[in-house]
Amino acid sequence: MSVKVGLEIHQMLDTREKLFCSCPTSLRRDDPHSRFRRWLRLARSELGELDPAALFEYMKGKSYLYESYVDGTCLVEMDEEPPHQLNQEALEIALIVSLMLNCKVVDEVHVMRKIVIDGSNTTGFQRTALIGFDGYVEIEGGKVPIATVCLEEDAARKIEERESEVVYRLDRLGIPLVEIATGPTISSPEQAGAVALRIGQLLRATGRVKRGLGTIRQDLNISVEGGARVEVKGVQELELIPKVVEMEVQRQRTLLEIRDELRRRGVSREQLEVKPVDVTDVFKGTSSRIAKKALASGGVALAVKLSGFARLLGRELQPGRRLGTEMADRARYWADVGGIFHSDELPGYGISEGEVNEVRRLLNCGEHDAFVLVFEERRKAERAVEAVVERAREALEGVPPETRAANPDGTTRFMRPMPGKARMYPETDIRPIVVGEELLARIRELLPEPPEAKYERFVKVYGLSPELARKLLRSYRLDLFERVVSTVGAPPSLVASTLEDTLVDLRREGVPVQNITDEHLMGLFELFAKGGLVKEAIPLVLKRLAENPELEPEEAVKQLGLTPLSPEEAREAVRRILNRMERMIRERGEAAFGPAMGAVMRELRGRVDGALISRIVKEELAKIVGGS
């Protein structure tokens, strides 16, 4: 069964100013200075054209509370002043990215307004412009097409969602992003990972993108043969991509199996009726805490029969996630209920066998029928039943096209229905910008070194082994390597082997190396260059930093007692140790070097350079032997 994956990568740019105003592009942690409340609206005549997700959000009639900072956001983000002209620095970076991805570039950039009415943009639209198109990225095993490179403004940060309002913070709104969309031709989880890695690498190679959590977001479009396109949003960790693809493929395949089983059982759409039965009386004396609580606060128990679904609701689609979970997700989204119970997990959760049997009897459930139970206030419960039945009907078709969110373990959960076609119209407050040959020529000069040239340089100038050079080129830490080597002046081969070998070894040993930040590494090599630690201490310090990420490298060194010895101190220490072994040395002569070195290293490991210590030991040994 073939798999098709397309990637959409959003990368924040590290510009001085925002895309359409001169505000800083940094996120805030302090309390906002002021708040204001807005509504968004569309003409009623346009609601029919809206995609279901947007319509649903809109119909909730929520107001939006925006948080702002006098020194961090201005009237532009507040939609109280027209946008300023497009940030040239951002355009330049977008052009660089386009060319690096072998894209064709538009002759004139037109900024568009893309309607977004969930409140994440104060204007009700996101400003976006197509810069590059029709490119490709090369990975091992071939080229993957790049469909588009767009320059757009980031949305406001959602801080909180309440019953009647959503709170957004404006610090992120307007930070420039490039959005890179590949063609839908990626055919395996590994390839998806490789493409994301490669694009991420190219982005970082520009040296002009933001780094750190939340600065790059990956969306995936995944479909298996016979399934449907499913959009998975918000994969923040690159490493997670192959896993997300794999698990989504597994989910879609299982859904197709469920579909086939339902067909075998002869289940039809008509049999799946939205006919909730009020079973409140059954649970009068229930010992289920959830049921008791809901009924006590005036709720009802509604049950609905799902003909022919027995043993399918409990079928695992992804680890820990079943068809029943998908129904619960839907019920939560459309009806805002806490959850549902399905017959494949009952009796359980305090619901007794007697209660289950009574519900089955009231619903007229046969052996192959399943049911779903909701304990909620009546209106919500009814809506939940509707959502559940709708999902059951979709199971007859196989995979519902929808937008899902990635969980940290690589599984996905329902987020919202697939958005409709983007509705765009021109942003008339911003003039089109001609991208002339002159500008492009200047951009070409700014392009970072291509990977082949890099490899050449690593081997010839830095003296890296071909293997290490190749590893680095594939590495996530490629630009960190370049930064360390050029700014700190640490020996390239040491930096490379630390980044590519030592960290990998530590990970294999189970050290939580994901806690080690670029700043840690930078600091570590700076320390090394200053003579603040010796080569041999590096793995020990990294381990300590991984386990205590709040430490600075220098403190870690101190805590570990790995402050380097001067050659004099080292010689002193060696003499002391060898004196203890004097008899053995005198007996064995030169052959005592092995045990002597061993004893010295036990005490001085990580505090003196290995080559130096070996020389000192030899010299001191010779003195003792010769002096005898």
Next chain:
Amino acid sequence: MSTRRRNQPPSSSVLLATRLFALNFSSRKTRNRPLQFSRAMSGSGYGELASRLLESSEIQVFDEVELERDDGVTLRGVLLPRPQYGDPNVLVLKLSNGYNIGVDSRRVRSFRKVGRVLPHLGSPAPPPAPQTGLPRVHFIGTGGTIASRIDYVSGAVYPHFTAEDIYSMIPELESVAIITAETLFSIFSEDMTPRHWALIAERVAKVFESDGPAGVVVAHGTDTMGYTAAALAFALRRLPGPVVLVGAQRSSDRPSSDSATNVLAAAVTAVKAPFAESVVAMHAGLDDTKFYVHRGVKVRKMHTSRRDAFRSVNAVPLAKVELPSRELVVFAREYAPRSKEGVVLENGFDEKVALVKFYPGMDPEILDFLVDRGYHGIVVEGTGLGHVGEKLVPSVRRAVEEGVAVVVASQCIWGRVNLNVYRRGVELLKAGAIPAEDMLPETAYVKLSWVLARTRDLREVTKLLLTSVAFEIDKRSEEWYYPPLSYFEKFAAGGSQ
């Protein structure tokens, strides 16, 4: 309305190119005009090179085209008209993904038509379902729109001003009022003249007399809304209900437009206000929840772009409206109540009136010029308490001697003119200048224009000008008329809230 649309061409027979831009309260005469596809070429806005290419390839705007660029790229999309700015020889193509891009016509190697698109405006507004028994409110459009529809094929924005479209955009109105709507004219607010004020005044009077609505809402571009509001205050008195001017600081084609909530607040004012004056209803702050109703003679646009650009000057707002509760709270202690005695229309404005701002180094010949050109009145926006440079005093004297009314207002905006305090003021008084009291310079200008249409006798002019006709002069300057300066301190030093 904001002034960002001025780069557009004047109205012409075909305005497809213009329609690519979001129109707003001050849009041009494009209202309800159907797309004229057959004539699209003449309005395409393309330069000579591009036009020639289009002609030789027999392609018109709104054709779906396929073209090859000189780098071998093939592009397919809908050819759109050229926006007014930028390189007129760059073709604008709307791709199937919704994006517009520019393609330099000099780089086009092959070009062919593959189809033609029809505009898609979505379904028309559904019929309104207002509750019966509600008060009636009449809407008069003078420029632009409250509602607009976007054609996502071309990106064109179509303003609408039918009752259906207003209800469609603002369904809440269905439980506020039964509305009727008409378009009187459709011009930029900065193109308004005293003649337009008179037309609006006349229409409002007629509507009140024949239809008896609870109030009239006038949709108006925001730039000169204050002038029109003042003009209506002088021309219309003893009204049965308020005349509420309303506009938008963000164009109505965007989901965040303040148009809908402002109109809702205006409608609530028209229905609920106990006062029957010419007023302006607009956002009170950054929130979409509070709106101030300002007295037309006391209101000024004080910000280029903010929603709460309008402020009462030398006065506090008459009332506030809260949404979504639709509550109206009256602040005013004194106002003209709704009258049942029949509208008094004292219409007509003298167009030979100038509003001139004094500035250091101003050449007195500027005043002489106006006198020589037969102006009947001049409002001088003086400095401070109402001063001008000494060289101007003889010119003022001469103007008055020639029968030209000279009124002195202050460019301080806030506060009262007083010509008795400093010598220059006394000189101006002696020369025959009339102090504008606490009137805004704009209000003084409108009033002078209105007064001069009634009498040219300078003694009469002075008397009328200094008599408060529509609460434009307040003998008492109350402390709360002037907003406190210290509000920024709460933000300083990283303070929160």
